[in-house]
Amino acid sequence: MMNGRHLLFLLVVPWVALPASAQQFARDSSFILLVVPESDTTTTSSAVYRLSASTNPGSKVTVNDKSFRVYPSGAFVGLLELNVEDNPFTIVSTNEAGESTSKSFFIIRSKPLETTPSDTLAIEDAMLEPKSDMWLGEGDLLEVQIKGTPNCVATFLGGIVMHEVPKSDAYGLEGVYRGSYKVARTDTLTNQPITFRLEGNDGKVVTSKSRAKISFKPQDLPLVGVTKGERVYLDVGLGEDRLGGAKLSFMQQGIKLAITGKAAGRYRVKLAESQEAWIPEEQVDLQPPGARLPYSLTGSWSVSGDARFDVVSINLSEKLPFSSFQEVDPTRINIDVYGAVSNSNMITQQLTTKEIKNVYYTQIAKQQFRITIELNHKQLWGYDIRYRGNTLTIRVKHQPERLKLSSLTIVLDAGHGGTNRGALGSTGALEKDVAFAIMKHLKTQLEGRGAKVVLTRTDDTNPSPLERLKKVWSADADILVSVHANSVGLATNPEDVQGTATFYKHVCFRPLSLCVLKQVLKTGLASFGNVGSFNFGLVSPTELPNVLIETAFISHPEDEMKLLDDEFRATLAKRVADGIQDFLDLSEE
Numbered sequence: 001m002m003n004g005r006h007l008l009f010l011l012v013v014p015w016v017a018l019p020a021s022a023q024q025f026a027r028d029s030s031f032i033l034l035v036v037p038e039s040d041t042t043t044t045s046s047a048v049y050r051l052s053a054s055t056n057p058g059s060k061v062t063v064n065d066k067s068f069r070v071y072p073s074g075a076f077v078g079l080l081e082l083n084v085e086d087n088p089f090t091i092v093s094t095n096e097a098g099e100s101t102s103k104s105f106f107i108i109r110s111k112p113l114e115t116t117p118s119d120t121l122a123i124e125d126a127m128l129e130p131k132s133d134m135w136l137g138e139g140d141l142l143e144v145q146i147k148g149t150p151n152c153v154a155t156f157l158g159g160i161v162m163h164e165v166p167k168s169d170a171y172g173l174e175g176v177y178r179g180s181y182k183v184a185r186t187d188t189l190t191n192q193p194i195t196f197r198l199e200g201n202d203g204k205v206v207t208s209k210s211r212a213k214i215s216f217k218p219q220d221l222p223l224v225g226v227t228k229g230e231r232v233y234l235d236v237g238l239g240e241d242r243l244g245g246a247k248l249s250f251m252q253q254g255i256k257l258a259i260t261g262k263a264a265g266r267y268r269v270k271l272a273e274s275q276e277a278w279i280p281e282e283q284v285d286l287q288p289p290g291a292r293l294p295y296s297l298t299g300s301w302s303v304s305g306d307a308r309f310d311v312v313s314i315n316l317s318e319k320l321p322f323s324s325f326q327e328v329d330p331t332r333i334n335i336d337v338y339g340a341v342s343n344s345n346m347i348t349q350q351l352t353t354k355e356i357k358n359v360y361y362t363q364i365a366k367q368q369f370r371i372t373i374e375l376n377h378k379q380l381w382g383y384d385i386r387y388r389g390n391t392l393t394i395r396v397k398h399q400p401e402r403l404k405l406s407s408l409t410i411v412l413d414a415g416h417g418g419t420n421r422g423a424l425g426s427t428g429a430l431e432k433d434v435a436f437a438i439m440k441h442l443k444t445q446l447e448g449r450g451a452k453v454v455l456t457r458t459d460d461t462n463p464s465p466l467e468r469l470k471k472v473w474s475a476d477a478d479i480l481v482s483v484h485a486n487s488v489g490l491a492t493n494p495e496d497v498q499g500t501a502t503f504y505k506h507v508c509f510r511p512l513s514l515c516v517l518k519q520v521l522k523t524g525l526a527s528f529g530n531v532g533s534f535n536f537g538l539v540s541p542t543e544l545p546n547v548l549i550e551t552a553f554i555s556h557p558e559d560e561m562k563l564l565d566d567e568f569r570a571t572l573a574k575r576v577a578d579g580i581q582d583f584l585d586l587s588e589e
């Protein structure tokens, strides 16, 4: 039987314009296109599941005998409520001629965990922690958890007692035990699983081992690591979301780090006395024990300007990690260099600078040296931080001489592409196609106003974030605009969320995202809002003002119809171009 995904594939490929394809199909015969769930049998642990589907416009639709609203595009959406285990659904669509079509699919809601029966003595695999390999140093806590038979005595590491936690703290389950151990200076443990022991009231014992392997390395830590790879990053914590953990900094290769532990596939990096970060294992070459920890006195500085950049150079004896943040009112860039201690007695500022008003430093903490750069203009036009040899070099871009589109280079980035379809609309619209179509209109708009436009993708392919960024860098561009369409997740009713939104990460680039949002709202789209601190690769560059536009919710049938309407896409693109123009006008003030 043909499943939803294959049907979608057949529908989309032969025609370029999606609405035409859907309408053409609609005229040919009765159909039901199931977009979400994406297959005929889906497993979830959630109590609800998104339904996004479409049929012949004008039809009447029921799902398990409950009526659904059919939009003019033929879309129908909702949130399906699930019982535990099997949930059969049947969609029946009856078209205007009275002909019915049906489609059945299945959602299996997995059983929630249950308390281990008290008549068997067991430690289950579920909920066992630690989940991933760890290295711990002196004073670090090893925190463990098991789920097993309630009311027993649980121990780990050869006798350390674990406590059975109240049901209210354990998802309503009995028999969840937790314990912790603080690593002492003399402890050694090399790559071993943790053994758990559970003893019943009758004296019977079961044991179980963690899959994760643990090392106690108080004698060896900190170790020294050196970054490798083209665009290395530090995560703030061990948090994960769909876009990865929140990023503290992007850096180059060859930077020396003090490694104080390991968890969840990442090394813990000590930056300063009370500041740490995490870096993926594969971005680090570990040095043999005994290597010198990262440390440098800061040497002499120079501040000068060339045709396009002002440049701050600070001599260090080795490449140390850094992070930067921006401030507005007044506009400032702050760069923290970790492991650096001031020995700078002189900062020579040449009169050739255009953008830098003043620079100074603060020794924030023992190992945290902060460089502050005050700017002449209200708007920051970007900066990059790189080592040249061991000289930390911060290049601050000048405000363009003419704040006119006709003298600027703008990079346009259509999200997703190729096998990365992005978000899905109920009639089969794909985010990658919609984003590309809007991007092309925006290109026409901007070129019509004299701008030079560079594209991160020119066809239905999916360059990596780094490949896209390289296009931005090599274009020496002034502004970056990334075009996407938004979607709800799998546990939200698509009808509940719609509208347009703009996203930024760095505060100095917020004005661009606000100007674009205000203009796009004139299209009549609802406002989802202006979103800051957005953790996404293509809004992370500090090199130029950039904005990501989630044009509308492709998951909402009304928004989807707009996104599929080429006239609307052209209007939307015109508004984005107007927003960029507003930003230029604002920067002129």
Ligand SMILES: [Zn+2]
Pocket (backbone or CB within 6 Å): 415, 416, 422, 423, 431, 484, 485
């Ligand atoms: Zn997207």
